[in-house]
Amino acid sequence: MNRTLKIFIYPHRKDDPFANILLPVDSEPSGNYASESYFKKVLSSSHFVTADPSAADLFFLSFSIARLRHDPRVGIDGIQDFVRDYIFNVSRKYPYWNRSGGADHFYVACHSIGRSAMEKVARVKLNAIQIVCSSSYYISSYVAHKDASLPQIWPREGDPPNLARERSKLAFFAGSINSPVREKLLQVWKNDSEISVHFGHLSTSYSEELLTSKFCLHVKGFEVNTARIGDALYNGCVPVIIANHYDLPFQDIINWNSFSIVIATLDIPLLKKILQGTSFDEFSILRDNVLKARVHFQWHLSPVDYDAFYMVMYELWLRRSSTRVLA
Known part of the structure; x- marks a missing residue:
């Protein structure tokens, strides 16, 4: 996996009006939904990324559900429309979505609002790999074995606590x-x-x-x-x-x-x-x-073997064999 998995990230410019939603954060990720930001930031600078779509095993849909929720231009009520338009633009500009119906695509989301974000693009919900924090079987948007659960991990500052304590x-x-x-x-x-x-x-x-x-x-x-x-x-x-x-x-x-x-x-x-x-x-x-x-x-801005980033990548690796589409 570490040697061969390749991911193509749909390119977006820094002057894009929604660059704050589509590109990695400039500062260190923080808050309840940091896992989503950590993954995007670490992936973007990793050796897994390829600029050659024909070499890609998977394609990353880089929109951030958490940032969409807090952007006044979108908000909770506009997320479904934004995602629908994003998929439309990707499918019109590039051939990769259409050749697989999105089955070799994935997105990452930690905010619970993500469970309803795909309601106007059923192809994402049914076909794409969803790496999400809300991973309950009873939620219709989550498909076990196709999708995967992302741990919601808050950033930790300082040294780990002293664990040599009596647990009364x-x-x-x-x-x-x-x-x-x-x-x-x-x-x-x-x-x-x-x-x-x-x-x-x-x-x-x-x-x-x-x-x-x-x-x-x-x-x-x-x-x-x-x-x-x-x-x-x-x-x-x-x-x-x-x-x-x-x-x-x-x-x-x-x-x-x-x-x-x-x-x-x-x-x-x-x-x-x-x-x-x-x-x-x-x-x-x-x-x-x-x-x-x-x-x-644990998340690290420079990933460490077997940490949360590599675990997510391995989840994707396990799913890529059934979604690989040859050009």
Whole structure:
């Protein structure tokens, strides 16, 4: 993959009126949707890019859903029209989209609004590879095995935390009550002494809670995203995923059972029994593998082997063989 995968990025000029949406960011990516920006910025300067479309395995559609959302010329209501017009222009100016129906094309999006961004261009939704943070099977725009899950990872500043801490709490969760799953979690465990469930303002720091908990709960809210998984791994806490029908990031590549626990939403009342049933040796293995898995959930402006960028590229590599179109 590292030697042979080639990607053609549709060219856009810096004086394009929508250069802020189509080109990589000039500054270091930041914010909740940094994964999307990191990927575009790193890809654009990588050895995977080719200027020869005939040598390309895949073609990158470089629009940014997050930037479209915040651009006053477009906004949430205009995203579908922008993407429709973008695909129309690409298909009219270049032959590559039309020869495959977009099957050898892909885009990357982390904002949840991306799940409806393709409603006016069904060919993108049905044919192109979607690398997205909202990767639930129940969302009609996400097609498992064709599409892939992108981890939502916030930029980390400074050195990693000291993980040589006593983890006195069994499990921890903090977040808004914005789904029936979280309502059930609160109903069952809000007064428990070993499972710490918080909705609203925390009296201690979020990081401190993660560092002193054995298990960190990732519970489906309004959307399923992976920010809390990234938080758990960074702080050396074993992730517990409570969300049905969810494509975990890099699921085609890494064994999630080796460093996390996945629990069906119906089993929330059994949560403590399941976690307490994890033996000391089993937990030690999970924890050791958490520390090994962290490398796959980190972005670097100069990519490092097996980091998040290379993991996404490998997901694309796995999908390119069935979409390759010979000129």
